[in-house]
Amino acid sequence: MHKSHNDIEIKSKLWIESDGEPVFGRGRRFLLNAIDKYGSINQAAKEINISYRKAWSYIKAMEERLGIKLIERQIGGKNGGGASLTPEAREFVRRYEMLEDGIREYVDERFNKIF
Amino acid sequence: MHKSHNDIEIKSKLWIESDGEPVFGRGRRFLLNAIDKYGSINQAAKEINISYRKAWSYIKAMEERLGIKLIERQIGGKNGGGASLTPEAREFVRRYEMLEDGIREYVDERFNKIF
C-alpha cells in the first residue's frame, strides 16, 4: 500500500461516516467505479474480488445511511438485468477520490520523513 | 474525531505494520502514554477504557512483532508491581505522534475544502 522503511510500513485508512456509521471508503469507491464500468453489481463484485452478497450489503448500507440513491437497478430483462450509477453517486465518488488521493501522497511523504 | 459538515464527517486511521501485521496505532499510542503516566498497565487500561486483558494483548503483539521491548514490568512487590516504558518505547511514541498529528490536521483541512 505505502512505502516501507526497514521492514515497517505505514498504512492509512480513510472513510466517511454519517451518524457514526461508515458510509464510504476505499472499498466502496472501487465498487462503485466497477459498477460504472460493467453495468452490473455482480460483475463488479467479481472484479474487485468480493462476493455479490458483500457488494449488495455495502450498497444497501451506503444508500440507507447516506440517504441518497446511488445505484439504479434493473431486475430481469435483457442480460438478466443490470445496475448503473446515479449522477449523485458519480459526484460523490469524484469528490471522495480527490480527497483520498491527495491524502495518500501526503501520508507517505511524511512517513518517509519521520521514520 | 474530525470536523463535520452537514452531518457527515471524515475519519482517518493510521497505523504501522511490520510483516503485514499491525504493530502501532492510535489506541496503542494512548495506551503507552497512559502507562507512562500511571506506572501501571492496569491503571492505564482503565484510563483509556479498555480491559486489562486487551491492553496486555496489545503490548504482547507490539513487542513480538516489532521486536523491541517496550514495557518494563515488575510483578509483585511494592504496590503489587507496576510497569514503565523503555527508552525505545518513548522514542517510538514520539515519532508516531509527530506523524499522526500532522496528518490529522491535513485530513481535516482537505475534507473541509472538498465537502
Added chain:
DNA sequence: TATCGTTATGACTTTTATGCATAGCGCTTC
C-alpha cells in the same frame, strides 16, 4: 414457455474481538 444472467436475501459458518475468571508474585504490615 424454457433459458439466461441479473438482483435480492435468509441462514449458516468462520473468524475475530472482547470479557471473565483465576493464578502467581513480592513488598508491606501486623
Added chain:
DNA sequence: GAAGCGCTATGCATAAAAGTCATAACGATA
C-alpha cells in the same frame, strides 16, 4: 512469618463481525 494488597499473566468462554452458501424472483429473448 503469615496474611493482605494490587499488580502482572493467561486460559477459556462468550459475543460480535465478516464471510460464504443456497435459493428465489424477475423479465427480455429466442
